[in-house]
Amino acid sequence: MCYVFFIGFVIGVWPESKSFSDEGMGPIPSKWRGICQLTKNGSRCNRKLIGARYFSKGYLAYASMVNSTAAKSIQPNARDYAGHGSHTLSTAGGNFVPRASAFGNGNGTAKGGSPKARVAAYKVCWPPINDNECFDADILAAFEAAISDGVDVLSVSLGGEAVEFFNDGIAIGSFHAVKKGITVVSSAGNSGPTPGSVSNVAPWMLTVGASTIDREFSNYVALGNKKHLKGASLSSTGLPAEKFYPLMSASDAKATNASASEAQLCKPGTLDKKKAEGKILVCVRGENARANKGQQAILAGAVGMILVNDKLSGNEIIADPHLLPASHVNFSDGESVFAYIKSTKIPMAYITRVKTELGTKPAPFMASFSSRGPNPVEQSILKPDITAPGVSIIAAYTQATGPTDGEFDTRRVPFNTESGTSMSCPHVSGIVGLLKTLHPTWTPAAIKSAIMTTARKRDNNNGTMLDSSKARATPFAYGAGHVQPNSAMDPGLVYDLTTDDYLNFLCARGYNETLLKVFSKEPHKCPKAYSLSDFNYPSITVPNLRDTPVTVTRRVKNVGSPGTYVVRVKEPVGVSVTVKPGTLQFKSNGEEKKFKVVLKAKVQGPQDYVFGELKWTDGKHNVRSPIVVMHY
Numbered sequence: 212m213c214y215v216f217f218i219g220f221v222i223g224v225w226p227e228s229k230s231f232s233d234e235g236m237g238p239i240p241s242k243w244r245g246i247c248q249l250t251k252n253g254s255r256c257n258r259k260l261i262g263a264r265y266f267s268k269g270y271l272a273y274a275s276m277v278n279s280t281a282a283k284s285i286q287p288n289a290r291d292y293a294g295h296g297s298h299t300l301s302t303a304g305g306n307f308v309p310r311a312s313a314f315g316n317g318n319g320t321a322k323g324g325s326p327k328a329r330v331a332a333y334k335v336c337w338p339p340i341n342d343n344e345c346f347d348a349d350i351l352a353a354f355e356a357a358i359s360d361g362v363d364v365l366s367v368s369l370g371g372e373a374v375e376f377f378n379d380g381i382a383i384g385s386f387h388a389v390k391k392g393i394t395v396v397s398s399a400g401n402s403g404p405t406p407g408s409v410s411n412v413a414p415w416m417l418t419v420g421a422s423t424i425d426r427e428f429s430n431y432v433a434l435g436n437k438k439h440l441k442g443a444s445l446s447s448t449g450l451p452a453e454k455f456y457p458l459m460s461a462s463d464a465k466a467t468n469a470s471a472s473e474a475q476l477c478k479p480g481t482l483d484k485k486k487a488e489g490k491i492l493v494c495v496r497g498e499n500a501r502a503n504k505g506q507q508a509i510l511a512g513a514v515g516m517i518l519v520n521d522k523l524s525g526n527e528i529i530a531d532p533h534l535l536p537a538s539h540v541n542f543s544d545g546e547s548v549f550a551y552i553k554s555t556k557i558p559m560a561y562i563t564r565v566k567t568e569l570g571t572k573p574a575p576f577m578a579s580f581s582s583r584g585p586n587p588v589e590q591s592i593l594k595p596d597i598t599a600p601g602v603s604i605i606a607a608y609t610q611a612t613g614p615t616d617g618e619f620d621t622r623r624v625p626f627n628t629e630s631g632t633s634m635s636c637p638h639v640s641g642i643v644g645l646l647k648t649l650h651p652t653w654t655p656a657a658i659k660s661a662i663m664t665t666a667r668k669r670d671n672n673n674g675t676m677l678d679s680s681k682a683r684a685t686p687f688a689y690g691a692g693h694v695q696p697n698s699a700m701d702p703g704l705v706y707d708l709t710t711d712d713y714l715n716f717l718c719a720r721g722y723n724e725t726l727l728k729v730f731s732k733e734p735h736k737c738p739k740a741y742s743l744s745d746f747n748y749p750s751i752t753v754p755n756l757r758d759t760p761v762t763v764t765r766r767v768k769n770v771g772s773p774g775t776y777v778v779r780v781k782e783p784v785g786v787s788v789t790v791k792p793g794t795l796q797f798k799s800n801g802e803e804k805k806f807k808v809v810l811k812a813k814v815q816g817p818q819d820y821v822f823g824e825l826k827w828t829d830g831k832h833n834v835r836s837p838i839v840v841m842h843y
Contacts, residue, residue, distance in 0.1 A: 263289035264332070264334070267337060268348060269348025269349040270340075270349055273346060291332075294608045294614075294627060294629070297608055300323075302606045302634060303637035303638075303640040304325045304326070305606065305607060313428070316428050316445060321606070321626065324637065324640065325645055328641075328644050331360060336369060348380075350369075350381060351383065354384030358388055358391050363393060364394050364644050365388055365393055365396070365640075366637045367411070368631075368634075373410045373412050373586075373588050374588070381413075381416075385415060386713065386730045390731070394417065395655070396416070396640040397411035397419065397636060398632035398636040399411065399421070399582045401633075402582045403688070404523065404581075404688070406584070406687065407587045408583055409595055410582060412586045412587070412588050414708075415655070417643070417655075418595040418597075418690070420598040421581040421601025421630070421632045421635040422575035422576060422581070422598045422693060423578065425569065425570055425572070425574035425671055426567065427443060427567075427568045428445050428530035429441055429530075429568050430562060432517055432563075433455075433560060433561040434558075434560050435455060435555065436554070438547060440548070442538030442540040443528040444533060444536075444537050445531060445532045447532065448534075449536055449564045450515055455561050456515065456561065458490065458493065458558040459486070459490045460549065460552055461474050461482065464511065465486075466481055466482060477492065477495075477503075477504035477508060479503070484510075487512055489512065491513065491514060491515040492508045492511070493516075495520075496518060496539075497524075502534075502615035502617060503615075503617065504518060505518075505534055505615075506619050509534060517560070517562070518538070518539040519540055519544070519549075520540070523579065524579045525541065525678070525681070526681060527580070529603060530565075531615070532628065536562045572672050573670040573671060573674065574671050575693050576684070577676065577678050577684045577689060578601055579680075580631065580632075581632055581688065584686070584839075585820070591743045591746070591752050593690060593839055595688075596663055597639060597663055597690045597691055598635065598690060598692070599694045601630060601633075604628060605628050606634075608624055639694055642662065645700075656705075656706070656747075664691065664705070664706070665695050668692040668693070691835065692835075692837075702771075703769070703831070703834055704769055704770065704827060704832070706749040707766075708748075711735070712746065715737065715741050718741055719741045722737075745763070745764040747766055751825060751838045751839070753838075756810055756841060757843045758812065763807065763810065765836075766805045767804055771832065773799060774829040774831075775794060777793065777827070778790045778794070778806075783821035783840045783842070784821045787811045788823065788838065789809040790809075791809070810838075815843070818841070818842070820841050822837065822839055823840070824837055
């Protein structure tokens with residue numbers, strides 16, 4: 212199987228507290244010697260380790276099988292030719308770098324989530340062959356190497372369509388990592404807002420969606436009818452002169468052999484230079500890359516571009532490093548642009564230069580591209596687990612390609628903005644690195660629980676987090692909520708899981724002894740009776756609530772001081788929720804308590820998902836779990 216939706220590197224992070232010694236990490240892998248500062252004996256690092264390895268045997272075997280001429284010119288190495296790996300790695304573990312900016316915007320000191328971590332990159336993706344670029348053989352080899360190297364965190368900014376776990380290389384590799392105490396953080400995917408589009412859905416992974424931040428790179432579109440529309444951009448140039456320019460829908464600039472719909476999307480070869488030259492073109496988002504639309508506008512002789520959202524993209528606008536003056540506006544403003552063009556014989560417009568705006572509201576809201584639940588493989592597990600910043604993120608960039616990663620882009624920059632769940636994933640990976648340093652004995656499940664149960668569902672307007680369409684977002688978009696690193700340090704209680712719990716989960720899905728060997732070499736005897744409703748996940752999902760009540764069992768471990776926790780419940784619409792017992796008293800750190808949640812349909816209604824929340828509180832800690840119910 213190949214993973215083609217978003218490519219990247221697997222990143223290993225060692226918190227600063229772990230040292231390279233005979234009692235600790237052991238010798239540096241031979242492939243890394245010379246990459247870091249060595250001690251006198253040449254076998255240990257005494258400086259921050261930055262390593263890079265590559266895995267290409269699976270890719271090259273496929274290339275040989277299909278006799279790909281494109282692959283024959285490739286010399287496999289660990290260099291980042293696309294920018295994706297540099298961006299994600301620096302987000303997870305980049306050190307403090309002053310005077311960082313994206314084309315002079317967003318000036319400040321840049322740092323990763325774990326800025327003093329030791330990091331390693333494992334390159335597993337290559338130029339596409341028949342749309343295939345990341346192969347299970349290479350992904351699994353990278354997991355095996357990272358486990359052997361002794362990393363504490365794996366940040367996996369890649370994935371593909373969700374499939375059954377025994378057919379999923381990332382799920383298999385991450386299981387073996389989690390068995391060794393390594394937390395695996397993964398991207399939810401960029402196929403939203405389509406329901407059921409989420410990927411990396413195994414319960415042992417921490418799956419991250421993408422949401423916005425309260426910083427925007429803004430410019431404005433001034434129309435000839437005196438309307439001013441706010442957009443987003445990182446265009447490095449402005450219009451030749453401060454004056455209005457002719458405005459044209461790209462469909463009106465279509466080439467003779469192109470359809471109006473293809474020209475409207477500004478696809479390659481669809482625009483007529485005689486029609487577009489000297490004008491500001493209006494292109495619609497979708498199908499081809501946003502930066503590529505700008506390139507097509509340049510080739511057609513346009514002086515600028517207004518990129519408008521389709522209805523599905525709603526209000527999500529993204530600042531891209533366009534080569535020409537451009538502005539990305541939302542769907543409703545795009546409708547205003549088209550209405551203005553139709554209202555006059557001589558439509559005109561002007562695009563202002565980019566400026567950085569801080570404290571924008573509302574933020575965060577969910578990115579439209581962020582993949583959504585429900586979980587297409589196992590609906591009793593809510594995915595994604597969490598959301599984190601993933602729109603217009605500034606981070607380090609390769610010098611091997613331009614900021615748009617197009618052959619036409621000859622610019623080279625040390626920092627660039629990118630958007631995607633590939634960007635939100637390493638935010639959480641960096642947080643995991645810090646939590647591992649603070650709590651070295653916590654299991655990957657405990658770390659995941661701490662991050663999930665302390666998340667926030669409100670934006671900076673103190674309202675419920677929204678989708679890009681301005682509708683209320685649901686746990687299928689954000690999981691448990693938007694990550695709050697400081698709260699995750701002291702969650703009070705955690706929902707913990709062991710390797711046997713995960714194997715029992717697979718047993719409940721019908722895995723036999725042969726399939727279980729894919730995940731565990733040691734024999735595992737499946738329990739005679741095991742219900743997925745008893746799997747100790749930090750969220751509660753009931754995909755089949757009908758006339759008969761459903762009972763869910765959970766256990767929580769005290770990781771704080773002794774105290775008494777009282778339950779609070781926000782019931783899903785049409786569902787009654789009873790928690791027994793309603794009070795949990797902990798006398799010591801490490802003590803565990805069980806409780807049961809009984810869910811019962813109050814009335815019959817239309818088949819639909821409804822959402823609620825269960826919270827344990829001692830007055831200081833609030834341990835929240837989303838409740839998701841398919842109500843029949």
